[in-house]
Amino acid sequence: MTLIRLSGVTKSFPATTRGGSPVVAVDDVSLDVVAGSITGIIGYSGAGKSTVLRLVNALESPTSGTVEIDGRDITRLRERDLRALRSDIGMIFQQFNLFDSRTVAGNIAYPLEVAGRPRAEIATRVAELLQFVGLSDKAKAYPEHLSGGQKQRVGIARALATSPRILLADEATSALDPDTTQEVLGLLRRVNAELGVTILVITHEMDVIRSLADRVVVMEDGRVIEDGAVFDVLSNPRHPATRRFVGSIIDEVPAGEKLRALRERHPGRIVTFTLRDGDVSQSEVFAALAAHDVRFELIHGGITDIGGRVFGHLTLALTGEPGAVERAIVAAGAHAPLIEEDSRG
Amino acid sequence: MDRLVDLLPELWDATFETLYIVSLSLIFGGLLGLLLGLALYATRPGSLFPNRPLFGVLNVLVNFFRPIPFVILLAAVQPAARSVGLPGIGPEFGIFAITIASLFAISRIVEQNLLTVRPGIIEAARAAGASRARILFRLIPREALGPLVLGYTFIVVALVDMTAIAGAVAAGGLGEFAIVYGFKQFNPWVTWAAVLVIIVIVQAVQFLGNGLGRRLLRR
Numbered sequence: 001m002t003l004i005r006l007s008g009v010t011k012s013f014p015a016t017t018r019g020g021s022p023v024v025a026v027d028d029v030s031l032d033v034v035a036g037s038i039t040g041i042i043g044y045s046g047a048g049k050s051t052v053l054r055l056v057n058a059l060e061s062p063t064s065g066t067v068e069i070d071g072r073d074i075t076r077l078r079e080r081d082l083r084a085l086r087s088d089i090g091m092i093f094q095q096f097n098l099f100d101s102r103t104v105a106g107n108i109a110y111p112l113e114v115a116g117r118p119r120a121e122i123a124t125r126v127a128e129l130l131q132f133v134g135l136s137d138k139a140k141a142y143p144e145h146l147s148g149g150q151k152q153r154v155g156i157a158r159a160l161a162t163s164p165r166i167l168l169a170d171e172a173t174s175a176l177d178p179d180t181t182q183e184v185l186g187l188l189r190r191v192n193a194e195l196g197v198t199i200l201v202i203t204h205e206m207d208v209i210r211s212l213a214d215r216v217v218v219m220e221d222g223r224v225i226e227d228g229a230v231f232d233v234l235s236n237p238r239h240p241a242t243r244r245f246v247g248s249i250i251d252e253v254p255a256g257e258k259l260r261a262l263r264e265r266h267p268g269r270i271v272t273f274t275l276r277d278g279d280v281s282q283s284e285v286f287a288a289l290a291a292h293d294v295r296f297e298l299i300h301g302g303i304t305d306i307g308g309r310v311f312g313h314l315t316l317a318l319t320g321e322p323g324a325v326e327r328a329i330v331a332a333g334a335h336a337p338l339i340e341e342d343s344r345g
Numbered sequence: 346m347d348r349l350v351d352l353l354p355e356l357w358d359a360t361f362e363t364l365y366i367v368s369l370s371l372i373f374g375g376l377l378g379l380l381l382g383l384a385l386y387a388t389r390p391g392s393l394f395p396n397r398p399l400f401g402v403l404n405v406l407v408n409f410f411r412p413i414p415f416v417i418l419l420a421a422v423q424p425a426a427r428s429v430g431l432p433g434i435g436p437e438f439g440i441f442a443i444t445i446a447s448l449f450a451i452s453r454i455v456e457q458n459l460l461t462v463r464p465g466i467i468e469a470a471r472a473a474g475a476s477r478a479r480i481l482f483r484l485i486p487r488e489a490l491g492p493l494v495l496g497y498t499f500i501v502v503a504l505v506d507m508t509a510i511a512g513a514v515a516a517g518g519l520g521e522f523a524i525v526y527g528f529k530q531f532n533p534w535v536t537w538a539a540v541l542v543i544i545v546i547v548q549a550v551q552f553l554g555n556g557l558g559r560r561l562l563r564r
Contacts, residue, residue, distance in 0.1 A: 057472055079476070086474040097469035101487045101561075111473035158473070168472075 002071075003166065003198050004033035004056055009065035011051050025051040027222035028065070035165070038192050038199040040213035040230070042206060042245055048222035049202040053168050056200065057089040058082050069166070087115050090159025090197075094171035096151040098143040104154050105130070105139040111161040129157040133187060149180035156187060160195070167191060169201040173208055185212050206245045210234065210306055218242045234304075235276055235311045251301045253313050253339055258300075266299050268319035271329060273336045277309035284335040292328035294320040349534045352526055359522035360542050362436060366508045366518055367546075369440045371501060374447035378500075381407070381448060382455025383481065393467070393477045410449040415507050418446050419514055439516025443507045447500060454496040462488045491562030498554025502547050509543065519543055 011026040026048045033039050041049045054060040055067050058074050066073050074085055090111075098107050105126050112122045130136045133153040143151055152172060159167055169188065173181040189212065191197050201212060209216050209230060216233050218226040218241060225239045237246045246252075253272045254262055262270060273285055289296050296316045303312030318325050332338065349356075381403065387393050388400040413421070419442045423433045426441045462485050470480045486493065512520020519539045527536030 059468060059471060083474040083476060086472055089472070091469070091472035093465055093469065095463070095465050097463070097465035099466060099469075099484065099488060101490060110470070110475075114470075114473055114475045114479065158469075162474070 001035045002032045003035040003069065004031070004200065005066075005068040005071075006031040006052070006055065007066050007068070009052075009055060009062045009067060011048075011055065011060060012063050024222050026055070026062075029219075029222070029224055030065075031217060031224065031227075033198060033200060035198050036192070036196055037215060038188075038201065038213045039215045039217065040209040041200070041202045041217045041219055042204065042209055043202075043219035044204060044241075046221075047219040049219050050170060052219070053091075053170055053200065053202050056166070056168060057086050057091060083114075087111060087162040088164045089166040089168060090156075090162070090164040091168040092152065092155040092159050092170065092172045094174045096143070096148075096155045096175075098151055098154055098158075100143055103140050103142055104135060104146070107143070107154055108157045108161055110158060115162055125161060129160060132160075133157045147180070148176050149183050152176065152180075152184050153187060156184075156191065160191065160197070163195075165196075165198060167197050167199045169199060171203055172201065174203065174205065181208075182211075188212060206234075206249045210249055210304070214307065218245065231277075231306045231309050231311065234306050250304050250311065251313060254300050254315055262299055262315065262317075266297065266317035268295075268297075268317045269325055269329070269340065270299070270315060270317050272301065272313050272315040272339045273332070274339070275303055275310060275312050275314060275336065277306075277311060281335060285332045288331040288335060289316075289318070289328050292320075292324045292331060294318050294325050294328040348526075348530075348532055349538055352522075352535060352538075355526065356519075356522060356538055356542065359517070359519045359539070360546075363505065363508050363518035363520075363543075363546070366436055366439050366443065366511070366516065367501065367504045370443035370447060370504050370508070371497075373440070373444040374451055374504070375497065375500075377444065378448040378451025379455055381452035382459065383486075385452055385456040386459040386485075387481050393481050407449045407452055410445070411453065413446075415442075415446050415510050416513065418442065419511060423514075434515045436517040438514065439508065439511035439518070442511060442516075443504060446507060447504055450503065451497075451500055454500060455493065458489045458492040458496050459485055461492055491558050494554060494561055495558040498551060498558065501550045501554070505543060505547055505550070509539075 007030050009026055009029045010024065012022040012024045015022050029052060041052060043049045051060055055062055056069070058077065062075055067075055069085065074082070077085065099110065102110065108126045108129050109122050112125060127136070130139055133156055135150060135153055135157070138146065138150065143154065146154065173184050176184060185208065188199060192199050201208065203209060213230050216228065216230045217224055218233070218239065220241045226233055226237070226242045233242060234246050234250065237243045259270070275282055296318050298314060299317050300315035301313040303310050318328065329338065329340070385400065385403050385407070388396040388403065390397060390400070422442050422445055426438050427433050431441050432438050466488055467480055470484050475484065508516070508518050509520030509523070512518055512522070512524050515521055519542055523536045523539035526532065527539060
């Protein structure tokens with residue numbers, strides 16, 4: 001079931017300088033987000049991903065095109081109806097954006113106070129959320145006394161206060177250290193799995209997409225340039241920008257300078273196997289090499305876990321009697337896609 | 346020195362009169378300045394209720410009144426005071442003039458302190474479903490309370506200063522006391538006694554304001 005649907009959405013901002021041309025932040029973007037999924041939008045800064053997120057909770061309104069939440073076009077809603085809509089959509093931020101003048105409990109209570117819920121109900125709900133994010137002992141603390149990870153947990157609790165069906169995460173882990181990032185990603189996975197909240201995250205870190213999302217949308221210059229299941233896009237990136245993002249977490253097939261450097265250090269023939277979960281049995285590849293009495297050494301690459309499935313490129317240097325090496329390559333090639341670079345480099 | 350001892354009851358009265366003028370001016374000027382400051386903040390481009398024409402008018406208004414030296418403004422607003430049925434001299438006139446002078450200064454201080462609230466805070470509140478009016482009147486002032494208290498402390502000190510100047514038009518208070526009994530009667534002891542009391546008032550206000558501001562300053 002489609003929960004969020006953007007159809008041909010364009011958003012342009014007035015020129016920042018007099019006489020300049022308007023800035024097109026989002027350019028004809030269409031996007032469907034299925035209820036219960038975790039969708040990641042990745043792109044460099046200025047790609048328009050932040051604007052897309054703000055179109056979903058109508059903090060920005062599109063110049064053209066429609067945004068539908070649960071089948072309802074929200075681009076024509078009046079301010080009052082938008083406020084009701086927003087209590088069904090939580091949002092968390094890179095800089096947390098907690099209210100400094102309110103305690104942790106006060107921050108979490110804010111969306112409920114705004115929605116006019118009775119005081120007793122608010123107290124119960126806040127206690128529940130504090131428990132969920134593991135900060136029950138910090139209820140009376142002020143944000144200034146919290147660590148970054150704790151602040152983001154408060155941000156998540158606040159975003160979930162009104163039990164929204166959608167959670168928007170704006171670079172939610174970009175200001176955090178690696179350990180804290182994992183902690184927050186783990187919490188987001190729980191929000192999705194235990195509460196069934198549909199999550200839309202934007203990030204410039206492919207690793208966040210890899211470990212959190214089911215589906216990835218790659219944006220560049222306001223357009224969607226690639227869109228698909230995370231495993232498919234990561235194992236077979238088509239657009240150059242996507243390849244750069246994927247290259248940041250998965251070692252690519254060595255080429256050019258990289259290949260020359262490997263060749264200088266390693267004698268023998270250099271071949272790269274692509275390991276794709278399901279299609280390739282790693283052990284059969286190695287067994288085929290061993291059966292032909294070929295010595296092999298792993299010189300580059302590795303395997304990555306993408307949503308429980310394995311993917312990677314393994315670059316090997318093979319040494320042995322030339323005829324045996326040739327036969328081994330053919331035999332192993334039957335088990336896995338194999339790339340051998342031109343030996344002259 | 347002996348003369349000063351004789352004048353102690355008058356000094357005492359003048360001190361109370363100064364406090365009276367300062368506190369009423371602070372209430373009127375402070376409230377009006379807060380409203381004008383909120384209006385400046387809210388109508389500026391990119392803010393909660395952007396309105397370029399209104400912002401332009403308010404901005405020019407504030408820029409027009411704010412640089413007028415207080416002694417000159419004091420004389421200039423006399424007809425205005427009389428037209429609303431107030432006397433052109435005395436403490437009530439002092440309060441009237443100080444309110445006008447301070448409200449423009451206060452509005453700028455309020456505007457600037459509200460601007461210290463990060464835009465992300467507003468975005469978070471809007472994402473939480475808060476109305477823009479609720480954000481403007483309830484959340485923003487609360488988030489900026491620490492700097493606002495420090496700003497108002499600064500203004501109270503300026504109000505004490507203005508009260509003393511208003512003494513020149515018989516507005517009462519320590520300013521008039523210093524001019525009438527000290528300056529005009531060539532008695533520096535009396536003048537310095539008034540100065541001393543003013544210093545004590547200013548220090549007390551500064552101490553309280555800083556303490557309160559620091560307690561409220563959370564970031």
